[in-house]
Amino acid sequence: DAGVIQSPRHEVTEMGQEVTLRCKPISGHDYLFWYRQTMMRGLELLIYFNNNVPIDDSGMPEDRFSAKMPNASFSTLKIQPSEPRDSAVYFCASSLFYSEGADTEAFFGQGTRLTVV
Amino acid sequence: DAKTTQPPSMDCAEGRAANLPCNHSTISGNEYVYWYRQIHSQGPQYIIHGLKNNETNEMASLIITEDRKSSTLILPHATLRDTAVYYCIVRVARPDKLIFGTGTRLQVFP
Numbered sequence: 001d002a003g004v005i006q007s008p009r010h011e012v013t014e015m016g017q018e019v020t021l022r023c024k025p026i027s028g029h030d031y032l033f034w035y036r037q038t039m040m041r042g043l044e045l046l047i048y049f050n051n052n053v054p055i056d057d058s059g060m061p062e063d064r065f066s067a068k069m070p071n072a073s074f075s076t077l078k079i080q081p082s083e084p085r086d087s088a089v090y091f092c093a094s095s096l097f098y099s100e101g102a103d104t105e106a107f108f109g110q111g112t113r114l115t116v117v
Numbered sequence: 118d119a120k121t122t123q124p125p126s127m128d129c130a131e132g133r134a135a136n137l138p139c140n141h142s143t144i145s146g147n148e149y150v151y152w153y154r155q156i157h158s159q160g161p162q163y164i165i166h167g168l169k170n171n172e173t174n175e176m177a178s179l180i181i182t183e184d185r186k187s188s189t190l191i192l193p194h195a196t197l198r199d200t201a202v203y204y205c206i207v208r209v210a211r212p213d214k215l216i217f218g219t220g221t222r223l224q225v226f227p
Contacts, residue, residue: 042219045217091161108162110159
């Protein structure tokens with residue numbers, strides 16, 4: 001498996017524009033996580049899915065952010081409209097269902113560096 | 118969620134063992150301790166995890182105290198490529214999310 005694949009790797013957009021980040025999890029993984037990383041706030045969990053269903057979106061900062069997982073192999077994180085303070089690195093991760101003794105570590109993608117000017 | 122406390126930074130000479138401490142005094146009986154690291158600009162990378170016994174893999178060793186209130190990650194022979202931020206995380210059984218703290222920035226010097 002090629003691991004978690006995110007696209008694009010870099011995105012520069014103007015304030016007010018819509019931005020869509022994409023993630024392909026590892027095949028067979030049940031969980032998908034979206035994180036945001038900034039110098040000020042570190043790694044923040046935005047939302048996560050289990051079997052394509054959003055479980056906890058309490059980390060999504062505002063209504064401008066939305067995430068979907070239409071099937072087990074694809075997820076999107078959308079920001080509309082984007083603002084300069086959304087500039088960050090966005091990571092996607094996937095893992096198997098947690099159970100005692102199982103190999104349930106999360107695997108992270110390389111991230112998307114978003115710059116909103 | 119159980120919280121962890123780590124020193125913000127540590128230095129280690131290349132070739133020496135790096136011992137990274139973590140306090141998790143409120144850990145519950147069924148919660149695991151996970152360690153991840155993040156090398157500059159890359160996504161976090163899993164290192165090791167454990168429940169109560171000491172664990173070792175090809176990357177590191179994890180020593181958990183008997184009362185499980187603290188643990189130490191050991192990199193037996195640190196190299197320059199081990200320079201990274203190391204995160205100690207207590208994994209909540211339900212739900213299964215990983216919450217990252219501020220971590221320890223390990224600098225390995227020649």
